Amino acid sequence: MMDRRIVKNLIFFLIAGLFLGFALTVRAESANVVKIGSDITIEEGTKVRNVLTVGGQITIDGFVENHVVAVGGSVVLTQSAVIGGNVISLGGVIVQGRGAEVHGNLTEINSEDISAAITKALSDEWEGWSWIFAIVSVSIFIGVLMLTLLIVYFIPQPIRVISTAIREMPLKVTLWGIVGLILVVPLAVLLAVSVIGIVLIPLEMTVVLFAVLFGFVAVSQLVGEKLFTVLKRHDHSIVRETIWGLIILWLIGWIPYVGWMLKVFAIVLGLGSVLVTRFGSSYSR
Numbered sequence: 001m002m003d004r005r006i007v008k009n010l011i012f013f014l015i016a017g018l019f020l021g022f023a024l025t026v027r028a029e030s031a032n033v034v035k036i037g038s039d040i041t042i043e044e045g046t047k048v049r050n051v052l053t054v055g056g057q058i059t060i061d062g063f064v065e066n067h068v069v070a071v072g073g074s075v076v077l078t079q080s081a082v083i084g085g086n087v088i089s090l091g092g093v094i095v096q097g098r099g100a101e102v103h104g105n106l107t108e109i110n111s112e113d114i115s116a117a118i119t120k121a122l123s124d125e126w127e128g129w130s131w132i133f134a135i136v137s138v139s140i141f142i143g144v145l146m147l148t149l150l151i152v153y154f155i156p157q158p159i160r161v162i163s164t165a166i167r168e169m170p171l172k173v174t175l176w177g178i179v180g181l182i183l184v185v186p187l188a189v190l191l192a193v194s195v196i197g198i199v200l201i202p203l204e205m206t207v208v209l210f211a212v213l214f215g216f217v218a219v220s221q222l223v224g225e226k227l228f229t230v231l232k233r234h235d236h237s238i239v240r241e242t243i244w245g246l247i248i249l250w251l252i253g254w255i256p257y258v259g260w261m262l263k264v265f266a267i268v269l270g271l272g273s274v275l276v277t278r279f280g281s282s283y284s285r
Contacts, residue, residue, distance in 0.1 A: 215270020
């Protein structure tokens with residue numbers, strides 16, 4: 001039987017990703033406090049909408065309307081803290097002082113939880129999907145999610161250009177994507193025949209990885225956009241579109257037999273569009 005503790009950890013990972021997307025939905029508002037590599041303190045008497053930090057600690061003395069998310073850090077809620085939504089610490093701990101109010105859920109995921117899940121998976125008999133594969137898959141998803149948030153938050157325009165090219169000329173970008181994937185290995189072989197070329201092979205691999213990442217992010221944005229169109233929702237941003245699209249593609253990847261093929265097709269579409277638009281700089285039909 002599947003261990004409930006492992007399932008709980010996996011679900012918590014996914015929930016963390018969802019709330020990260022919600023926290024960055026409104027980028028320009030001062031009510032959203034977002035920092036990378038530094039601590040955040042919300043003073044008593046201060047009211048904000050969402051709080052997110054990557055690689056820092058969050059200390060709340062005031063009022064947060066929605067969610068508090070710390071990636072790679074802890075969350076400290078003092079006795080005067082009031083949180084209207086959820087509190088998530090990925091890689092840290094949550095310290096709640098007496099008198100602190102939290103109207104949502106407290107979700108704490110640290111290395112001990114992950115280690116215990118892996119140990120449990122190794123000690124039990126496995127049925128169906130390998131739980132190690134599941135944990136690795138979720139870890140990769142979280143890593144891609146972090147990179148995706150940074151890309152769409154700081155450089156959204158190239159992503160829109162790439163996704164527009166996919167929408168307007170799918171056949172062309174598909175052909176370019178297939179050609180691009182086919183030429184990766186031959187190009188590396190050609191570079192390997194000279195001393196200078198060997199030095200350039202890591203650069204080629206880096207460019208390919210970034211092209212695949214940018215393309216996959218653009219496909220995710222397009223999928224999320226279609227989702228909101230079907231739901232007839234118009235109050236959404238590119239960040240929310242991309243996060244939901246990424247989650248949908250990740251879940252699709254778990255479909256037996258066809259899931260991996262759909263993901264490969266998404267990668268081909270994205271890579272082709274990146275090549276056609278020159279990393280989202282421009283394109284012509």
